[in-house]
Amino acid sequence: MDSMTIMMITQGIHGLAYGMLLFLVASGFTLIFGMMGILNIAHASFFMLAAYVGFQVIQWSGSFWLALIVAPIVITVVGIVMERVMLRRLRKFKLGKAAVLFELMLTVGVMVCIEEAVKNLWGTDPQIVNVPALLGGLLRYQGMQYPIYRMFIIVLSCAILLLLGLVLYKTRLGNFVRAAVQDAEMTGALGVNVPLVFSFVFGLGTWLAGVAGVAAAPMLTVFPGLANQMMLDSFIVVALGGFGSLLGAFVISMLLGELTAFGIQFLPGYSTIILFGFMVLVLTFRPLGLFGERE
Amino acid sequence: MKLVRAICTSLRFLGLVFIVGVGLHASPVFSFTPLQADFSTYEAKKQVFPTGDTIKVGLFEPFSGQSASAGEISYWLLGWVVHDINSQGGILVDGKMKKIQVIKADTATQPVVAKRALQRLILNDKVDLFVGTAGSHIAIIGNQLAKKYKKIFLNYSSYSVHLMDAQNFNKYTFRACSTTDINARALAYYFSKTPIRKFYILCQDYSYGQDFGKSIKRAMDEFVPDADIVGEVYHPLWLKDFAPYLSKVQASGAEMIISSDWPPDSWNLMLAMDQMGMTIPVSGQFFDDPRMSQNLKNKKAGIGNTVVNFHLCNVTNEKNSRFNKIFHDRYQNDPEVQIDWPTGVIGGVIGHFYWLFDVIQRAGTLDPDKIIATWEGDTYETFSGTLSMRKCDHQAVMDMFVSTLVSPSKWSKGGDRLGYQDEAIRIPSSIVMSPCPEGLE
Amino acid sequence: MKRNMRGWLIWIPMIGALAIAPQVLGAFEITIVLGMAIFALFSISLNLLLSFAGLLSFGHAMFFAAGAYGTVFALEYIQGVPLLPAVLIGALSAAFLALALSPLLVRASGHTFAMLTMAFSQIMYAIVMKYSTITGGNDGISGFPIPALGIPGIGDIDMTMERNFYYAAITILGISAWVMWFFTRTPFGSIMISMRDNPERVAYLGFNVSISKAVVLVVSAWFAGVAGSVYALFQNMVSVDGVLGPMSSFTPLINCFIGGLGTFIGPVFGTGIGTMLTELMSAHPEQAQLVFSFVLILLVLFLPGGVMTLYWKVAAKWMVLQNRIQSAFLKGNHG
Numbered sequence A: 001m002d003s004m005t006i007m008m009i010t011q012g013i014h015g016l017a018y019g020m021l022l023f024l025v026a027s028g029f030t031l032i033f034g035m036m037g038i039l040n041i042a043h044a045s046f047f048m049l050a051a052y053v054g055f056q057v058i059q060w061s062g063s064f065w066l067a068l069i070v071a072p073i074v075i076t077v078v079g080i081v082m083e084r085v086m087l088r089r090l091r092k093f094k095l096g097k098a099a100v101l102f103e104l105m106l107t108v109g110v111m112v113c114i115e116e117a118v119k120n121l122w123g124t125d126p127q128i129v130n131v132p133a134l135l136g137g138l139l140r141y142q143g144m145q146y147p148i149y150r151m152f153i154i155v156l157s158c159a160i161l162l163l164l165g166l167v168l169y170k171t172r173l174g175n176f177v178r179a180a181v182q183d184a185e186m187t188g189a190l191g192v193n194v195p196l197v198f199s200f201v202f203g204l205g206t207w208l209a210g211v212a213g214v215a216a217a218p219m220l221t222v223f224p225g226l227a228n229q230m231m232l233d234s235f236i237v238v239a240l241g242g243f244g245s246l247l248g249a250f251v252i253s254m255l256l257g258e259l260t261a262f263g264i265q266f267l268p269g270y271s272t273i274i275l276f277g278f279m280v281l282v283l284t285f286r287p288l289g290l291f292g293e294r295e
Numbered sequence B: 001m002k003l004v005r006a007i008c009t010s011l012r013f014l015g016l017v018f019i020v021g022v023g024l025h026a027s028p029v030f031s032f033t034p035l036q037a038d039f040s041t042y043e044a045k046k047q048v049f050p051t052g053d054t055i056k057v058g059l060f061e062p063f064s065g066q067s068a069s070a071g072e073i074s075y076w077l078l079g080w081v082v083h084d085i086n087s088q089g090g091i092l093v094d095g096k097m098k099k100i101q102v103i104k105a106d107t108a109t110q111p112v113v114a115k116r117a118l119q120r121l122i123l124n125d126k127v128d129l130f131v132g133t134a135g136s137h138i139a140i141i142g143n144q145l146a147k148k149y150k151k152i153f154l155n156y157s158s159y160s161v162h163l164m165d166a167q168n169f170n171k172y173t174f175r176a177c178s179t180t181d182i183n184a185r186a187l188a189y190y191f192s193k194t195p196i197r198k199f200y201i202l203c204q205d206y207s208y209g210q211d212f213g214k215s216i217k218r219a220m221d222e223f224v225p226d227a228d229i230v231g232e233v234y235h236p237l238w239l240k241d242f243a244p245y246l247s248k249v250q251a252s253g254a255e256m257i258i259s260s261d262w263p264p265d266s267w268n269l270m271l272a273m274d275q276m277g278m279t280i281p282v283s284g285q286f287f288d289d290p291r292m293s294q295n296l297k298n299k300k301a302g303i304g305n306t307v308v309n310f311h312l313c314n315v316t317n318e319k320n321s322r323f324n325k326i327f328h329d330r331y332q333n334d335p336e337v338q339i340d341w342p343t344g345v346i347g348g349v350i351g352h353f354y355w356l357f358d359v360i361q362r363a364g365t366l367d368p369d370k371i372i373a374t375w376e377g378d379t380y381e382t383f384s385g386t387l388s389m390r391k392c393d394h395q396a397v398m399d400m401f402v403s404t405l406v407s408p409s410k411w412s413k414g415g416d417r418l419g420y421q422d423e424a425i426r427i428p429s430s431i432v433m434s435p436c437p438e439g440l441e
Numbered sequence C: 001m002k003r004n005m006r007g008w009l010i011w012i013p014m015i016g017a018l019a020i021a022p023q024v025l026g027a028f029e030i031t032i033v034l035g036m037a038i039f040a041l042f043s044i045s046l047n048l049l050l051s052f053a054g055l056l057s058f059g060h061a062m063f064f065a066a067g068a069y070g071t072v073f074a075l076e077y078i079q080g081v082p083l084l085p086a087v088l089i090g091a092l093s094a095a096f097l098a099l100a101l102s103p104l105l106v107r108a109s110g111h112t113f114a115m116l117t118m119a120f121s122q123i124m125y126a127i128v129m130k131y132s133t134i135t136g137g138n139d140g141i142s143g144f145p146i147p148a149l150g151i152p153g154i155g156d157i158d159m160t161m162e163r164n165f166y167y168a169a170i171t172i173l174g175i176s177a178w179v180m181w182f183f184t185r186t187p188f189g190s191i192m193i194s195m196r197d198n199p200e201r202v203a204y205l206g207f208n209v210s211i212s213k214a215v216v217l218v219v220s221a222w223f224a225g226v227a228g229s230v231y232a233l234f235q236n237m238v239s240v241d242g243v244l245g246p247m248s249s250f251t252p253l254i255n256c257f258i259g260g261l262g263t264f265i266g267p268v269f270g271t272g273i274g275t276m277l278t279e280l281m282s283a284h285p286e287q288a289q290l291v292f293s294f295v296l297i298l299l300v301l302f303l304p305g306g307v308m309t310l311y312w313k314v315a316a317k318w319m320v321l322q323n324r325i326q327s328a329f330l331k332g333n334h335g
Helices: A003-036 A044-060 A064-092 A096-122 A148-168 A173-181 A184-189 A196-215 A228-243 A248-265 A271-285 B002-030 B068-087 B112-122 B137-149 B178-191 B207-223 B243-251 B266-277 B317-332 B345-364 B368-375 C002-024 C027-053 C062-079 C082-107 C110-128 C161-183 C187-197 C199-204 C209-235 C240-244 C250-259 C267-278 C287-302 C307-334
Strands: A138-141 A145-146 B055-061 B092-094 B097-098 B100-106 B129-132 B152-153 B174-175 B198-204 B228-237 B257-260 B283-284 B306-309 B379-381 B385-387 B401-411 B417-420 B425-427 C147-153 C156-159
Touching: A003 A044, A003 A145, A003 A148, A003 A173, A003 A196, A003 A228, A003 A248, A003 B243, A003 B306, A003 B425, A044 A064, A044 A196, A044 A228, A044 B385, A064 A096, A064 A196, A064 C287, A096 A228, A096 C110, A096 C250, A096 C287, A138 A148, A145 A148, A148 A173, A148 A196, A148 C209, A173 A196, A184 A196, A228 A248, A228 A271, A228 C110, A248 A271, A248 B243, A248 C062, A271 C110, B002 B198, B055 B068, B068 B100, B068 B129, B068 B243, B068 B345, B100 B112, B112 B137, B112 C240, B129 B137, B129 B345, B137 B152, B137 B174, B137 B207, B137 C307, B152 B368, B178 B207, B178 B306, B178 B401, B178 B425, B198 B207, B198 B243, B198 C110, B207 B228, B207 B425, B228 B243, B243 B266, B266 B283, B283 C027, B306 B345, B317 B345, B345 B368, B417 C307, C002 C027, C002 C307, C027 C161, C027 C187, C027 C250, C027 C267, C062 C110, C062 C209, C062 C240, C082 C147, C082 C209, C110 C240, C161 C187, C161 C209, C187 C199, C187 C209, C199 C209, C209 C240, C250 C287, C250 C307, C267 C287, C267 C307
Parallel strands: B055 B100, B055 B129, B129 B152, B152 B174, B198 B228, B198 B257, B257 B283, B283 B306
Antiparallel strands: A138 A145, B092 B097, B306 B401, B379 B385, B401 B417, B401 B425, C147 C156
16 A cells, blocks of 8 residues: 555544544543533543553553453542532532532532642653553554554444443333433433432443543553543534434544544644534534534 | 072972962862762752752752653752762852752743742742753743843753844853754754655644754755655644654655654653554654653664764763763662663753852852853863853853664663664764854854 | 622722732732732633623633733734733723624523633634744743833833832722622623523513623623733733633632632632632642642532632621620610
């Protein structure tokens, strides 16, 4: 293959890898919003926290695979604690319309808290997480070579996507979740324990961010600013894809990943402007997002 | 009679010689000589400085944020020199022996934070002078406040050529390190003697990176007219994912990447190349970092990287060998420090600090105007060569050294890893220095 | 009347303290006070949107930035521009930005408004970075000349003197804060509050909700612009991370919440607490932010009204006490 084709394919896969990671984060973000009406600003911070916890587990045990299992569970626990202890308490205040403000501020507080806690615990230096030995090599095909690890990220995300689909669309629990996303009050009236479903979804969302965090650690270095870009990108995904829409999140994540990769190739510096401009247009003229169904 | 008188005179003369000799000999009691202290007791992280009537030196560096490691390294190196001088009794200034006290100011590599921190350093901590700093956009603040508060500012690690141009020059600021122009000219001159012709410029998207991009293009035009610059890209500071940029480089068919990136970007660039199986060498100032190379998995990664600096540890002369030995003896078995040879930036910065304190010692005062008078036109022997301070723009004049990385190298940990080639190539100051900037004399 | 008196009870000591600050404090402490005053004004302007119009902005920093860049460009490119017009240009550019964006922003509320403002500030960030040859990008623009303040009849006052600049800046900031306070007391201010609580009813009463929202937005942006402009002069520098960085829109929000929503003076207390915390822990800046975030979380959870609630609680107790003393006194008289 000539170098142009190789470049196009490689950039395409780079975009896919980042898009998939982004989807893992944004899907949790959009589920939580769709269901509970909470825009969890701290969501990307869970992603970063997972990367650090993963790094620590690797430091202690030397095993990436253990980190990939343990760190997301730790993050899920943190997430569920946040939901049960903080957000639920806030719901009791009966703040009416102002509730949105307080929920948002609470998540802002958690975001700052996680970022500063990370700086205090691990310092501000970038931490290097090595690619596990099993996935260290390169995939070669007709003069093209591509790191296996990035392929692994894509495969892992696809597997999780499949799992997520199965849980949401093929199980009873999934039915409850989808019903609660549509109309929490009505679902509650039908005898479903909605607070429990809320906790489940919050836990699921943070678990997804956690997996993404550990998977991203060897690809992006682990440092305290890791959450910033991810937060902005998942905002774009959720606003464009539609609040609560998994399909929308998937499509926009892929698009954003590709635009970032090819933007660097062809239009360095403009991709952010294009993306946010597009987000403004969609929010103004189609506040539900491209794939959204309800407010 | 005549004979007696002659004998008397000559005796008197001899006496005078004797007195002068004793005086000269005795003068080291009140002054320091580099590398006299016992460094085995020096621990960078456990430094304690004297307080009270001291020479207060502000260290204006990032201690938080993504470049925090740059600040920690400077603290380590400044501490090395201060440890050396303080253990020799300090410096005689204004008729009194004073020890040196270092006070940190955290820039976080952000202009606004840096400005506040520096104001605190000057107004609140009342430092006598300050030194720094990583990031040319931060150094410019140092320039401005040095001028405003009339404090000496030694710049030893900001290379943007425009920092000392007619607009930004002030008499309180001295730059002891090289510039983007000097580095670029040294590299281009070196490449003109090699067969490499296809270059890719990959720099950080702020003043220093852009300055370096311009410098290297000018230098290439001058020294390597047949060079083919196949591409040029500027990435944000502290980039997370270099992969899309590297695919772009790969598609261009470049033989050599020229990059002004500094840690952590320089590390991440090398790590990403390693992950992607790319072996295109990178040239610049910061691609010899042992902390980066020990994380490379690919055996071929980093080989051919070309490093440019005014100091390298493979410059062979007696002074440098002694320095290398003392440094290596101290750090070869230190688990906390992965840098066991005084590589380009490390050894260079130590040299700059010795120069600063030597100037203060010779000025014999902390009065900024007298320090300026001593420093302007001054010449100082560092470990690798001679530095002299140009009066017109307070820019140090220096010979440069270029070295490629090989593996195994005797200049690596254990002697069997990536490190410098055996001996550096000297490029004289007459080639690398550009004339005084317009508007300054 | 009594209410007004109480208002003055807060204003007068504050003005007094700010007026004598340079006589008592050292050069470095003055910069802290001035920095705090600038961010207090910025927070008040945000609070105008938040507490009085019920709009949560995640991108208020863009107006602060517009003010800062506007003033800096004026000083860089207009030869011999005097100080006050330069500040005015900053404020105007922020107001114009708000006016230009208002057709898109007034339609939104709640989350959508928050995300739209965030998107706009990100676009501004990207533009500033992209056109770094003009804006300075990461490096910023610094060292621009600060013109003297010309007062007719008195002459030129040198603004490079810290103390002079302090008084000029504090006066500008103080007048701005007072104008905003006055604005909330006008009939329009009352409409604004009812608009927040019940937009349908306000529309029914014959007021145009969209236009009213736009007016609030522009006023709020104007004063954020003033704060930004004074900030640029104070720092003698503008850089993208200082005015548009990741936390620059969140910090004033946090100040508002810590101080207390629904009050005018709350953000000032919030800013004061934040600054004090940072200064007290200046040796450990990282931990200061951590403590700050804890304070925010605890406040939202346990004292949603912010620090001002405490003040009210104390004030209410005081009133009760006062009444008791009074009645006791009266009883005594009768006896």
